[in-house]
Amino acid sequence: MVTGSRRRSIQMGQLNCSWLTKTPASSSAIVYSEEEGNHSRIPNLSDYFLDTPPFLAKEHLRTERGSALISFSDSVRVCWGLTSHLCATVRQNWSAPKMARPSSDLTEFREDFAKAKHIAIITGAGVSAESGVPTFRGQGGYWRKWQAQDLATPEAFSRDPSLVWEFYHYRREVIRSKMPNPAHLALAECESRLSKQGRSVVIITQNIDELHRRAGSEHLYEIHGSLFKTRCMSCGEVKANHKSPICPALEGKGEPDPSAKDARIPVEHLPRCDRSGCNGLLRPHVVWFGETLDSDILTAVEQELEKCDLCLVVGTSSIVYPAAMFAPQVAGRGVPVAEFNMESTPATMRFKYHFEGPCGVTLPPALERHESEVI
Numbered sequence: 001m002v003t004g005s006r007r008r009s010i011q012m013g014q015l016n017c018s019w020l021t022k023t024p025a026s027s028s029a030i031v032y033s034e035e036e037g038n039h040s041r042i043p044n045l046s047d048y049f050l051d052t053p054p055f056l057a058k059e060h061l062r063t064e065r066g067s068a069l070i071s072f073s074d075s076v077r078v079c080w081g082l083t084s085h086l087c088a089t090v091r092q093n094w095s096a097p098k099m100a101r102p103s104s105d106l107t108e109f110r111e112d113f114a115k116a117k118h119i120a121i122i123t124g125a126g127v128s129a130e131s132g133v134p135t136f137r138g139q140g141g142y143w144r145k146w147q148a149q150d151l152a153t154p155e156a157f158s159r160d161p162s163l164v165w166e167f168y169h170y171r172r173e174v175i176r177s178k179m180p181n182p183a184h185l186a187l188a189e190c191e192s193r194l195s196k197q198g199r200s201v202v203i204i205t206q207n208i209d210e211l212h213r214r215a216g217s218e219h220l221y222e223i224h225g226s227l228f229k230t231r232c233m234s235c236g237e238v239k240a241n242h243k244s245p246i247c248p249a250l251e252g253k254g255e256p257d258p259s260a261k262d263a264r265i266p267v268e269h270l271p272r273c274d275r276s277g278c279n280g281l282l283r284p285h286v287v288w289f290g291e292t293l294d295s296d297i298l299t300a301v302e303q304e305l306e307k308c309d310l311c312l313v314v315g316t317s318s319i320v321y322p323a324a325m326f327a328p329q330v331a332g333r334g335v336p337v338a339e340f341n342m343e344s345t346p347a348t349m350r351f352k353y354h355f356e357g358p359c360g361v362t363l364p365p366a367l368e369r370h371e372s373e374v375i
Contacts, residue, residue, distance in 0.1 A: 004132055044310050058085045060218055102339070102354035106366060109353050112336045114370040116199070116310035121187060123205040123212070124313025126341060130360050131178045134171075143167050143256045145170045154289045161281065162265040168284045169245060170254030172227050176244060180215035182360035183314065188216035190367040195219075197373065206316065206323050216309065221301050223293055225286035232273040232279025241282075247271045293322065305330055315359045318347040327351065340366070 027088045034297055102111075113119075125135045135141060136148040143151070146167070150156065156165045182189075193200040202219045212220055230241045245251045249269040271282040287293055305311070311330045320325045328350045330336040338353035339345065340362050348354050355362040 016358055020237075038224050059251050061357065069146045072107060075207050101211070102348060104352050104355055106334070106355070108368060109336075109355075110370060112338075112352075113366070114312055114372045116308075118304075118308045119190075119194070119199070119201045119310045119312065120304050120308035120312060120326075121201065121203045121312040121328070122316060122323065123187075123203060123207060123314045124316025124320070124323075125207060126317075127181075127183050127205075128178075128207050128209050128211055130183060130358055131211060132177055133175060133207075134209070137369070141256070143170065144260060149289050152286070153290055154288055155290075157288075159349055160262075161267055161270055161283075163262055165246075165250060166254045166263055168227065169250040170248065170256055173244065173254065175209045175211070175227060177207070178211065180211045183363045184211050184215035184217075186367050187212065187314075191217055191219060192371075193369065202308075204323070204326065206320060221304075223287075223297055223301065225284070228287065229285035230271060230282040231285040232275065232278060232280045232282055233343050235273060235275055235278045237273060237275055237278075238285050241271075253301055298322070301326070309335060311335055313337060313339045313341070313347070313351070314363060315341060316345070318345040335361040338366070 022185065082131060085217050104328075125133075126196050141147060151164050151167045154364055177273050187201070187203060192204070194201050200219065202221070203217050204221045205212055206221060206224050208222065208224050210222075210224075210226055226240075228240060229238055231238045245253075249263075249265045252272075253263045253265070267281060271278040273282055308330060311327055313327045316323070318327070324347065327337050327339075328347055331350050331352070336353065337347055337351040338355065339351050340355045340359050342358065343356065344354065355366065
């Protein structure tokens with residue numbers, strides 16, 4: 001744990017690069033959260049980089065309690081350096097002529113599937129998109145005149161909690177009208193079926209819509225939180241909340257049209273904590289841009305990835321960190337990784353399999369009962 005005076009943070013997207021340390025026993029990076037004083041482990045960088053990043057040379061580090069700690073003056077350079085070095089080294093590796101292209105042989109994949117005892121499945125927005133859930137990405141990815149990264153930040157909530165709650169009320173109500181699609185259902189059925197055979201399936205999702213839960217998945221890590229949970233800004237209580245609307249003042253609000261007027265709801269009428277004696281302002285229990293992921297969840301996810309003998313990457317762009325590093329880390333130790341997506345991603349060439357097309361079409365036949373399974 002970093003001690004002493006409070007330190008400034010450098011944040012980049014959903015990866016807080018405030019402090020990165022490398023311990024002598026491991027090349028894992030530790031991300032420290034200034035706000036909560038805890039830390040989150042990023043999967044081993046040595047499993048992802050093809051060579052040692054030059055900006056992590058000794059002269060750029062200072063020692064603190066046996067760890068090499070990057071000073072603040074270098075942390076900005078390291079944040080951008082990690083990105084540019086990752087892109088450069090991985091791009092160099094992907095262009096190497098000796099690297100085999102991923103297979104799309106379903107029969108071969110099914111052989112690996114039949115042998116697997118611990119299957120880790122990483123899912124992203126592409127799975128939910130097939131249920132009609134808006135992704136708020138790319139052209140047309142706007143709510144009114146805002147994109148998600150404009151509203152999904154602690155600063156936006158502090159500045160205008162009414163506007164942010166309108167945005168999340170709209171998202172909650174949209175998702176209520178959506179149903180799990182064949183990909184969600186195939187994952188849930190596979191988990192249930194294999195659990196009876198003493199085999200485990202864990203889903204690690206970046207989605208916040210709870211469609212995996214509604215489909216029946218139980219062994220589930222929602223690393224970015226849930227739209228249907230709240231956290232009190234005063235007492236910190238996290239609680240499931242499926243009310244519609246979540247508070248009376250949001251009834252009929254959240255219209256996405258650019259011409260819609262902001263509701264400007266007084267803060268005392270926004271969702272409030274019902275814990276006795278609290279009444280604090282509630283916020284959505286999701287990970288906003290610039291915030292760190294829950295360290296306990298990341299630790300549990302890392303443990304699942306370390307023991308898995310088959311990994312699936314389903315409907316994810318492989319560009320949101322730290323989740324984008326999970327599957328390449330697994331592939332780096334020789335575990336078969338299969339990607340199911342509408343198109344190739346920056347990580348595709350690191351995987352053994354790639355199945356292109358809608359997840360709801362490609363995934364069910366890949367996960368159906370194998371002939372070797374005992375009924």
